Amino acid sequence: MSTENQEKYEKYYVPEQSPWPIIGAIGLFLLAYGGANFIQQTTGKYNNDGSMGWIIFSVGLAVIIYMMWSWWRDTIRESMNGLYSAQMDRSFRQGMLWFISSEVMFFAAFFGALLYARQLIVPWLGGEGNNAMTHALLYPDFIPQWPLTTTPAGETTTAMGAFGLPAINTAILLTSSWTLTIAHHALKDGNRSALLNYTAITALLGIIFLGLQAYEYYEAYHHMGLTLGSGIYGSTFFMLTGFHGFHVTIGTIFLIVMSVRCASGHFTKENHFAYEAGAWYWHFVDVVWLFLFIFVYIV
Amino acid sequence: MADHHPTGIKRWLFTTNHKDIGSMYLWFSFIMFLIGGAMAMVIRAELYQPGLQFVEPNFFNSMTTMHGLIMVFGAVMPSMVGLANWLIPMQIGAPDMALPRMNNWSFWILPFAFTLLLSSLFMDGGAPNFGWTFYAPLSTTYGPPSTDFFILGVHMMGISSIMGAINVIVTVFNMRAPGMTLMKMPLFVWTWVITAFLLIMVMPVLAGAVTMMLTDRHFGTDFFNAAGGGDPVMFQHIFWFFGHPEVYIMILPAFGVASEIIAAFARKKLFGYSSMVYATASIALLSFIVWAHHMFTVGMPIAGELFFMIATMLIAVPTGVKVFNWVATMWQGSMTFETPMLFSIAFVILFTIGGFSGVMLAMAPVDFQYHDTYFVVAHFHYVLFPGAIFGTTAAVYYWLPKWTGKMYNEKLGKIHFWWSMIAVNLTFFPMHFSGLAGMPRRIPDYNMMFAAFNQLASIGAFALGLSQLFFLFIIIKAIRSGKKAEDKPWEGATGLEWDALPCPAPYHTFDTPPQVK
Amino acid sequence: MAIRRKLIASLTALVSFVLSGVVQATADLNMRPGVTETSQEAYDLHMMVVWVMTGIAVVVFGLMFYSIIAHRKSNNPKPATWSHSTKVEIVWTAIPFIILIFLTIPAIKLLIKMEDASDPDISIQVTGSQWKWHYKYLDHNVEFYSNLKTPQQEANFDLEKATSNANYLLEVDKELVIPVNKKVRFLVTADDVIHSWWVPELGVKKDAIPGFINETWTSVPKPGTYRGQCTELCGKWHGFMPVVVRAVPQAEFDAWIAQKNDERVAAEKAAAEAAAKSWDLDKLMTLGEEVYNAKCAACHKVDGSGTPPLFPALKGSEIATKAERMDEHIGIVVNGKTGTAMAAFGSQLTDAELAAVITYERNAWGNETGDVVQPADIQAFKAGNQ
Numbered sequence A: 001m002s003t004e005n006q007e008k009y010e011k012y013y014v015p016e017q018s019p020w021p022i023i024g025a026i027g028l029f030l031l032a033y034g035g036a037n038f039i040q041q042t043t044g045k046y047n048n049d050g051s052m053g054w055i056i057f058s059v060g061l062a063v064i065i066y067m068m069w070s071w072w073r074d075t076i077r078e079s080m081n082g083l084y085s086a087q088m089d090r091s092f093r094q095g096m097l098w099f100i101s102s103e104v105m106f107f108a109a110f111f112g113a114l115l116y117a118r119q120l121i122v123p124w125l126g127g128e129g130n131n132a133m134t135h136a137l138l139y140p141d142f143i144p145q146w147p148l149t150t151t152p153a154g155e156t157t158t159a160m161g162a163f164g165l166p167a168i169n170t171a172i173l174l175t176s177s178w179t180l181t182i183a184h185h186a187l188k189d190g191n192r193s194a195l196l197n198y199t200a201i202t203a204l205l206g207i208i209f210l211g212l213q214a215y216e217y218y219e220a221y222h223h224m225g226l227t228l229g230s231g232i233y234g235s236t237f238f239m240l241t242g243f244h245g246f247h248v249t250i251g252t253i254f255l256i257v258m259s260v261r262c263a264s265g266h267f268t269k270e271n272h273f274a275y276e277a278g279a280w281y282w283h284f285v286d287v288v289w290l291f292l293f294i295f296v297y298i299v
Numbered sequence B: 001m002a003d004h005h006p007t008g009i010k011r012w013l014f015t016t017n018h019k020d021i022g023s024m025y026l027w028f029s030f031i032m033f034l035i036g037g038a039m040a041m042v043i044r045a046e047l048y049q050p051g052l053q054f055v056e057p058n059f060f061n062s063m064t065t066m067h068g069l070i071m072v073f074g075a076v077m078p079s080m081v082g083l084a085n086w087l088i089p090m091q092i093g094a095p096d097m098a099l100p101r102m103n104n105w106s107f108w109i110l111p112f113a114f115t116l117l118l119s120s121l122f123m124d125g126g127a128p129n130f131g132w133t134f135y136a137p138l139s140t141t142y143g144p145p146s147t148d149f150f151i152l153g154v155h156m157m158g159i160s161s162i163m164g165a166i167n168v169i170v171t172v173f174n175m176r177a178p179g180m181t182l183m184k185m186p187l188f189v190w191t192w193v194i195t196a197f198l199l200i201m202v203m204p205v206l207a208g209a210v211t212m213m214l215t216d217r218h219f220g221t222d223f224f225n226a227a228g229g230g231d232p233v234m235f236q237h238i239f240w241f242f243g244h245p246e247v248y249i250m251i252l253p254a255f256g257v258a259s260e261i262i263a264a265f266a267r268k269k270l271f272g273y274s275s276m277v278y279a280t281a282s283i284a285l286l287s288f289i290v291w292a293h294h295m296f297t298v299g300m301p302i303a304g305e306l307f308f309m310i311a312t313m314l315i316a317v318p319t320g321v322k323v324f325n326w327v328a329t330m331w332q333g334s335m336t337f338e339t340p341m342l343f344s345i346a347f348v349i350l351f352t353i354g355g356f357s358g359v360m361l362a363m364a365p366v367d368f369q370y371h372d373t374y375f376v377v378a379h380f381h382y383v384l385f386p387g388a389i390f391g392t393t394a395a396v397y398y399w400l401p402k403w404t405g406k407m408y409n410e411k412l413g414k415i416h417f418w419w420s421m422i423a424v425n426l427t428f429f430p431m432h433f434s435g436l437a438g439m440p441r442r443i444p445d446y447n448m449m450f451a452a453f454n455q456l457a458s459i460g461a462f463a464l465g466l467s468q469l470f471f472l473f474i475i476i477k478a479i480r481s482g483k484k485a486e487d488k489p490w491e492g493a494t495g496l497e498w499d500a501l502p503c504p505a506p507y508h509t510f511d512t513p514p515q516v517k
Numbered sequence C: 001m002a003i004r005r006k007l008i009a010s011l012t013a014l015v016s017f018v019l020s021g022v023v024q025a026t027a028d029l030n031m032r033p034g035v036t037e038t039s040q041e042a043y044d045l046h047m048m049v050v051w052v053m054t055g056i057a058v059v060v061f062g063l064m065f066y067s068i069i070a071h072r073k074s075n076n077p078k079p080a081t082w083s084h085s086t087k088v089e090i091v092w093t094a095i096p097f098i099i100l101i102f103l104t105i106p107a108i109k110l111l112i113k114m115e116d117a118s119d120p121d122i123s124i125q126v127t128g129s130q131w132k133w134h135y136k137y138l139d140h141n142v143e144f145y146s147n148l149k150t151p152q153q154e155a156n157f158d159l160e161k162a163t164s165n166a167n168y169l170l171e172v173d174k175e176l177v178i179p180v181n182k183k184v185r186f187l188v189t190a191d192d193v194i195h196s197w198w199v200p201e202l203g204v205k206k207d208a209i210p211g212f213i214n215e216t217w218t219s220v221p222k223p224g225t226y227r228g229q230c231t232e233l234c235g236k237w238h239g240f241m242p243v244v245v246r247a248v249p250q251a252e253f254d255a256w257i258a259q260k261n262d263e264r265v266a267a268e269k270a271a272a273e274a275a276a277k278s279w280d281l282d283k284l285m286t287l288g289e290e291v292y293n294a295k296c297a298a299c300h301k302v303d304g305s306g307t308p309p310l311f312p313a314l315k316g317s318e319i320a321t322k323a324e325r326m327d328e329h330i331g332i333v334v335n336g337k338t339g340t341a342m343a344a345f346g347s348q349l350t351d352a353e354l355a356a357v358i359t360y361e362r363n364a365w366g367n368e369t370g371d372v373v374q375p376a377d378i379q380a381f382k383a384g385n386q
């Protein structure tokens, strides 16, 4: 037992020094500083012309992309050179799992807001609980309902139905989870061509999903009067589906990169952490969608 | 064993070494502590007498806000991460943290995040001025332009904390030396893993809260606006779902520190090790269901008020177990009172006093009288300054020989202790009285009836500020010209870092795993 | 052994000394019991928990100090080796639990009582806005704003002012008047940000949340003037937003209401008269300056310079100087601007006052436009905006 451990430790590899973390930190700084200026400029709430918001923001984005590219390149190189031990591999896996957990909590905040609004705020504005006077004095004409198509201030909008595009999108994502699982098994069985095909199909499904989602947004904005500003219904609808869509985008890029790496033979039966991380991420995005479909669209 | 390390500026910028990163965290947090403390000095100077003397009200609000933010996110949290970096790998027999490059990234985000936050002081309209709790709509519709920079700064801090927490958890679960079972880990490691879980659970929620703020400010969403079907109180629920666990994030590692130091100087094993672990875990679990005790006056339905009141009071039980275990550890020990021990004992006493006022605050009908007065300010400074800060101070004295190979001057250390001890009580004890007498918090000017207590508090605060500069002096003196430390400077110290490593610890520790029996 | 006995003796001496000091000092260091039933019960509960905490502190710290003295290395060179006892751990988990139950029961009872605002005798809507309170008697046709007595202008607050006035920062221009021994219900809300309405002597603190109405109540047994402050950070002048409640016997209250009603009728008449006539520039400027310094200077400053970008400067501002933007100027003062601190003054000021303050802004601090705004213009504007 102990000699076995000893071996693991001897193979342990403390990565060399690396410039990428601090470059990443600088990138984040530019992204944040530029982003804040950019937002202020585009929404015109404050007058800060000449602050070059979007330029700094773009530079920041470029730095981040460059950093990620290089950092992963180094990691891949080290991994291909067999520097990583089984222990290192476990560290990566656990790290990815906890990262996904933190993402779950990020979505939880928005789901929490949605449920709080539906279950508490809207009934309260309608006079329930200890809020009879709120309704009587402030919003006598307000009708509590969900989806909230008429806000207390009187703005109106239409609700997004569940059984058009969203249902199709649900089917697409479920299928994609399935194809990804096939690909994953193929990887474990050493079946290269199935791996490649099914990974690529999964990525393609992701792209189709995004296309449909974009179309849905277009419809909402141009034909349904449903926007970010349409009261709490619009706020929760777009923030939840928007952040989900953003995650699908990342997941899709992840899968595309994985397809390329599969094609160049990076993964082996035993050693394919990055692929698995991408798969976990995709399944996570999928599960979030199921909750979205239920709580945002159906109920 | 060759103990070479890279040199020059690259050593610090590009490092993957947990000790270097730990040092950077500690120094960074100390600088932030001084900056946040300097802001507290501005607050105390203005409050020295009634009337508006030095600053105008808006700037005063910015000072309060920035003081709170910087102390919480800049001083206390990074100092705890610094300790984690230095100690966890040594204490569990690991060669380094599990994800060393990410570790470096976690650190280097912080100076940039705080540059962003501090730059808001120089912006048109001033720095954030809505309190460290940034309640909507004061922070959304009515916030100054710098709010957007604050929001993105908080995002950066969150990213840093989450990565730091992931690193701790993975290190502890994956990097322990053979034989180092979970229930053999030093308590400091335990408290930190639990803290890390809290961080992963709540930092993303804070990120969600500030994101909603940003969209409410700029993109027309109505999360915190009743006219659109939202609710300003919802902000508070989301914030405190983060905020209450956050206060335990700041104190749990300090519990771990005190547990190690008290056992060491009592020359006796820590009493009730396993119940300490369970108590810490219970505190963490309970911390998720008590958040609305900060919101008793917002008009929650009564069932909610009752629930949160009772749940909050329950936290006194596991915390009490910890306090009693510390006393029992001292009981029939063979104690000496070097500086780390003095700070730890003061920690136990003063934290407990802060805990008592916490229980008082938890009683909703009386909290109606305490809420948003200086009584609350007294409560949280008791748990934070002699709690979190004394905990870290004790840790620095205790592990300094391990880190630097030098001893601090014991006499100066004792002076520092008594000076801080007196000053901290002089500063914060009178705040209980001004609060009970009815002085609201976050005000730059007040009625004569509060004058005496405020004057006392201000005098105490200036003394406390000076004592921290004295601390800096002691540490620098120790590093530059301190006596060389023996390999085991503390007779009663136990743990891998003392038993298996010399002082100072070599740059790379545990190339081969130590055997833990 | 001798050492131990001596220690215990000196420790008890110390504790009793501290306790007696505490008792003596509580008179002026403590929470005020207040005048209402609920505030006094809250005070009793507070005292009870203080004593319970003191008791626990004496026991825990007593044991600890005993150990610190008796079990130091010089007294006890060989440490004990035990480190665990399930029995005592169960005991010291259970005892705090029991103590907490003992504290919770009265707290629950009191809480339920304090939150029961049903069956009020009169209801008053309390609205916080930056930085004043608006009171509206729902059962009588009376409403008014209550501002800090000293207008919110800088340079006004100094040590001398503070020391020469016992009610410094705790005085308002118009107090809230309520009858004694009646259940008065407060419907608390806000216009802009969150405020909190607190009167310590009544034991009432309730947050004023914009867009929601919170209910709370009091019943004051004793006539008197009770002072409090806004207790939720609400922006720049949060510390300058006092609450003053005057409780009076029913007869006096009725008379006060009657007087308020007369005043309102008279004011409406005067306002109508003032609005009907045409004012000259000087008169408008005098009245305008008065109104401006009282109502606007808190944000836009006495010299019109504001604190941009939060509060725009009016000095040199286009709205206040360009003739073609006159309507906008009237508009923003009358209707305010939603989502900013700029409140609607259309119903807070009379037409004459509105005309005067706008005229003042267009002619003071070097904004010499020479424009004269008449009450009639305001009326026309309001009519056109219906």
Ligand code: HEA
Pocket: B133, B247, B248, B250, B251, B293, B294, B312, B313, B315, B316, B317, B319, B320, B321, B323, B351, B352, B353, B354, B355, B356, B357, B358, B359, B361, B362, B363, B367, B370, B371, B372, B376, B379, B380, B383, B384, B387, B388, C056, C060, C095, C096, C097, C099, C100
């Ligand atoms: C390190 C930080 C820290 C810690 C550990 C705590 C611990 C506790 N806090 Fe505190 N708290 C803050 C930091 C902290 N707090 C901050 C920063 C705020 C203000 C935020 C803001 O508004 O800006 C705040 C505010 C705050 C409030 C809101 C007050 C208000 O705004 O009106 C309340 C109310 O319930 C509260 C309660 C408690 C309780 C019950 C504990 C308990 O965990 C304490 C438990 C400990 C003990 C009780 C002592 C030891 C126990 C024994 C010896 C056993 C025997 C005891 C009994 C049987 C009673 N805290």
Ligand code: HEA
Pocket: B033, B034, B035, B036, B037, B038, B040, B041, B043, B044, B064, B065, B067, B068, B069, B071, B072, B075, B076, B130, B131, B132, B133, B377, B381, B384, B385, B388, B389, B427, B441, B442, B443, B457, B461, B464, B465, B466, B468, B469
């Ligand atoms: C860990 C957290 C922490 C710590 C350590 C402190 C430390 C101190 N705090 Fe802190 N405080 C908070 C957390 C903390 N505070 C929080 C969360 C709030 C709430 C904010 C809010 O309401 O939103 C608050 C609010 C708060 C208030 C209420 C303000 C208000 O309501 O308006 C006051 C008032 O006295 C105060 C005082 C002090 C003092 C005197 C210290 C002293 O201990 C400080 C000691 C001094 C130093 C360490 C400085 C040493 C340096 C120098 C002397 C000069 C060096 C010079 C340069 C760097 C240029 N604090």
Ligand code: CUA
Pocket: C128, C131, C194, C195, C196, C230, C231, C232, C233, C234, C235, C237, C238, C239, C241
């Ligand atoms: Cu109004 Cu504070």
Ligand SMILES: [Cu+2]
Pocket: B243, B244, B247, B291, B293, B294
């Ligand atoms: Cu809390």
